Amino acid sequence: MPLSFLTADSAFDTADDVALPFDDRDRWRRPYRPGPWRVGAAAVWLLLASYVLFAAVIIALTGTPSASAVVFGIALVVITVALRLLRMGVWVSAHGLRQVRFVHTRTVPWERVAAVRTLQQPVRWLGLPRTVQGQALILVRKDRSADAMPYLLTTHNADFLARSGAFDRAADAVEAWAAEYRQG
Template identity: 55%
Template sequence: MPLTFLAADRDASTAAQPDVPLPHSDQDYWRRPYRLGPWRVGIAAVILLISAYLMISALIIALAGPPAGAGVTVGTAVVTIALALRLLRMGIWVSSRGLRRVGLLGTRTLRWREISRVHTVQQPVKWLGLPRTVQGQGLLVERHHGEPLRMLLTDHSADFLGRPEVFDRAADTIEAWAAEHQ
């Protein structure tokens, strides 16, 4: 069974073409131009492990105690599962229609015609999204009207920490999408 979501399973005939930013035949489909990083996957795995413990405790509470307590515990487990899934969904997605930034609580989509420039800059960036800043690279989007967006990607985020070559490839891919569709 071909796993089309893996980068290694891309079609070799389209991967050799330099004019296609992402080697996929359907560019109308929203795609993440990079793989998830180990930090993001690890955090989501720990959250899912916590939700498993919550489900087991809900079963114990349901067998031994009041059903209302078990309902609250199951509700908490469902919220933690939704949090882990949303954490895995977070990131930058591109298609021929535009650029989509999926956050923890919201999603923002910009059409390519709204974007004037996408480029990499050297400046202080947040380390793993925490308040601490370090010197690094970030991908900045400038719009035709309005203020620039927050950094799309940084080389110190949960997807790219310790993997600078992956950040460079992702930034180049997004810049190529922007150049092609503007």
């Protein structure tokens, strides 16, 4: 049984396209599940944080409280990094489309969205400088401002690497949200 909390694809799993009565469309939700690469990277960071917390306890018992506090602070930073890695991605709601990156978040209201399309083009492999041929979901804005959003999703990012079916479902879900809310 898949866990559909904090995902928007549960509304599209029903036989008809009517949202369920308890489905709150104003809540920000991710239209796909985080991929194994993203979850694995966050798990490694959390494992590192557990070792650092253990070191903070040992330092607290044998060393100075200030050194223990510094190591505990480092553990909190590592935990924050792990949680931010899990939060990264595309989120949708009735208000608009939000792209959460590691350092910053951009939100575009549906009124400013002209189209959401899937294109075949070179994309970055796991966000690294190396590019490979793949698909990307892009956002075309009505105002055509210079600070255009980069690719929303790609077939080779941490959520969809070696999961082309999941990319297709996620792209379809984001396109469906855009089509529904651009028309009003």
